[in-house]
Amino acid sequence: xxxxNKSFETTNYMINKEEFRRKVIVSAGEIFSHYGxxxxxxxxxAKDLKMGxxxxxxxxESKEEIFEAVVLYEANILRNELTTAIKSVESPIDKxxxxxxxxxxxxxxxxxxYNAIFDKNLDHFDFIENIRExxxxxxxxxxxxxxxxGARKKVFNVVNSEYTAMAIQTTLKGLEVPLFWKKKExxxxxRLRAILDVLFYGIVKK
Amino acid sequence: xxxxNKSFETTNYMINKEEFRRKVIVSAGEIFSHYGxxxxxxxxxAKDLKMGxxxxxxxxESKEEIFEAVVLYEANILRNELTTAIKSVESPIDKxxxxxxxxxxxxxxxxxxYNAIFDKNLDHFDFIENIRExxxxxxxxxxxxxxxxGARKKVFNVVNSEYTAMAIQTTLKGLEVPLFWKKKExxxxxRLRAILDVLFYGIVKK
DNA sequence: GAATTTTCGACCGGAATATTCGAATAGATT
DNA sequence: AATCTATTCGAATATTCCGGTCGAAAATTC
Numbered sequence: 001x002x003x004x005n006k007s008f009e010t011t012n013y014m015i016n017k018e019e020f021r022r023k024v025i026v027s028a029g030e031i032f033s034h035y036g037x038x039x040x041x042x043x044x045x046a047k048d049l050k051m052g053x054x055x056x057x058x059x060x061e062s063k064e065e066i067f068e069a070v071v072l073y074e075a076n077i078l079r080n081e082l083t084t085a086i087k088s089v090e091s092p093i094d095k096x097x098x099x100x101x102x103x104x105x106x107x108x109x110x111x112x113x114y115n116a117i118f119d120k121n122l123d124h125f126d127f128i129e130n131i132r133e134x135x136x137x138x139x140x141x142x143x144x145x146x147x148x149x150g151a152r153k154k155v156f157n158v159v160n161s162e163y164t165a166m167a168i169q170t171t172l173k174g175l176e177v178p179l180f181w182k183k184k185e186x187x188x189x190x191r192l193r194a195i196l197d198v199l200f201y202g203i204v205k206k
Numbered sequence: 207x208x209x210x211n212k213s214f215e216t217t218n219y220m221i222n223k224e225e226f227r228r229k230v231i232v233s234a235g236e237i238f239s240h241y242g243x244x245x246x247x248x249x250x251x252a253k254d255l256k257m258g259x260x261x262x263x264x265x266x267e268s269k270e271e272i273f274e275a276v277v278l279y280e281a282n283i284l285r286n287e288l289t290t291a292i293k294s295v296e297s298p299i300d301k302x303x304x305x306x307x308x309x310x311x312x313x314x315x316x317x318x319x320y321n322a323i324f325d326k327n328l329d330h331f332d333f334i335e336n337i338r339e340x341x342x343x344x345x346x347x348x349x350x351x352x353x354x355x356g357a358r359k360k361v362f363n364v365v366n367s368e369y370t371a372m373a374i375q376t377t378l379k380g381l382e383v384p385l386f387w388k389k390k391e392x393x394x395x396x397r398l399r400a401i402l403d404v405l406f407y408g409i410v411k412k
Numbered sequence: 413g414a415a416t417t418t419t420c421g422a423c424c425g426g427a428a429t430a431t432t433c434g435a436a437t438a439g440a441t442t
Numbered sequence: 443a444a445t446c447t448a449t450t451c452g453a454a455t456a457t458t459c460c461g462g463t464c465g466a467a468a469a470t471t472c
Binding site: 222223257258259260261264 | 449
């Protein structure tokens with residue numbers, strides 16, 4: 001029996017297809033994170049999946065599309081981790097602390113996401129610009145929310161939450177730069193603490 | 207005045223040449239250790255040295271020769287660290303402990319050496335087989351020496367030092383395998399301790 | 413057993429990249 | 443200064459690599 005309308009039907013094939021796409025994303029993500037986009041070959045990804053590389057093209061159009069999926073995947077992980085991290089505590093100060101720490105700690109684990117955002121060699125990907133903008137906006141919203149709640153609870157003293165949020169975001173990005181260039185150590189911890197201190201000292205109502 | 211015999215004269219050039227070779231080895235070693243032999247390009251090495259890549263060929267015949275030099279370099283580091291580690295203590299038990307620990311700890315730092323020995327993709331290098339054999343023999347000699355001294359001091363109870371040394375060496379190699387495949391964690395520490403316990407329990411005179 | 417989905421090996425063309433070469437420069441020697 | 447040697451470099455070459463294609467085989471579903 002021929003299908004009348006493909007888009008309304010779901011076969012077993014399609015289910016497994018999504019499942020397999022996820023597998024590819026995970027495998028590829030690990031390899032990308034180690035070698036970077038350019039130095040990762042389709043053969044390697046295929047080998048990790050125990051397949052011929054041509055099979056992968058049945059699920060993805062190109063290496064680029066795989067990378068895009070990986071970055072999206074990691075971006076979502078980051079978003080989830082951040083939201084749960086700020087939900088897990090009550091006080092605005094802790095929320096802010098958690099947010100900042102989780103964000104910085106994720107840097108190594110989600111290296112594809114951050115590479116996509118920072119690496120100049122990856123500029124030619126259109127989706128990167130989109131993702132960057134989108135997540136910048138989201139981050140700003142979260143920061144503003146934290147600040148807003150802090151202000152409501154009389155813990156923060158914020159005049160303009162939007163600009164304050166932007167300032168914090170800028171600082172966080174500044175922190176990321178050395179992490180991107182020198183993957184190792186750069187004892188971010190201490191700098192983070194210092195920045196948080198400064199941040200709170202200027203923000204917390206006395 | 208033309209030189210009569212080159213091999214008897216030393217010019218300033220030659221000194222700097224050796225110096226520069228070392229620089230290349232260090233730079234290349236870092237890049238190799240991150241990306242592996244194949245994925246490291248001459249351009250990258252050259253860039254790290256702030257030179258044109260063709261200049262490197264004035265000091266080394268080929269990328270392969272650089273890699274060989276790197277591996278040799280690291281192998282010597284390992285040898286030195288091991289010998290000083292066993293010299294730094296007196297008791298045979300401590301010597302053995304130090305030897306085993308230092309050897310295992312070096313795995314990450316000297317990844318080129320270990321890659322050369324393990325990586326199947328590097329099989330075609332002739333020098334690897336040589337180096338592997340040579341250092342296996344050296345290691346065996348050291349282990350035998352430790353065992354021998356331990357026996358003299360009535361601390362170890364070894365019937366045949368050669369075979370015992372070989373057994374220990376085999377164990378150590380077995381420990382290396384998971385390190386090679388999964389670069390991270392694999393908490394070797396605990397396994398090491400366990401192995402040392404077993405080793406000493408069977409070896410130490412009661 | 414027909415239709416559809418999925419896998420795969422062989423192949424292509426262009427890009428990347430190791431290596432060469434000769435010329436230009438810097439440094440040493442007379 | 444002039445000459446010779448050592449060193450650097452850019453451009454060219456030759457080769458390998460690698461993303462992607464294609465059609466056919468295998469597996470799965472109907």
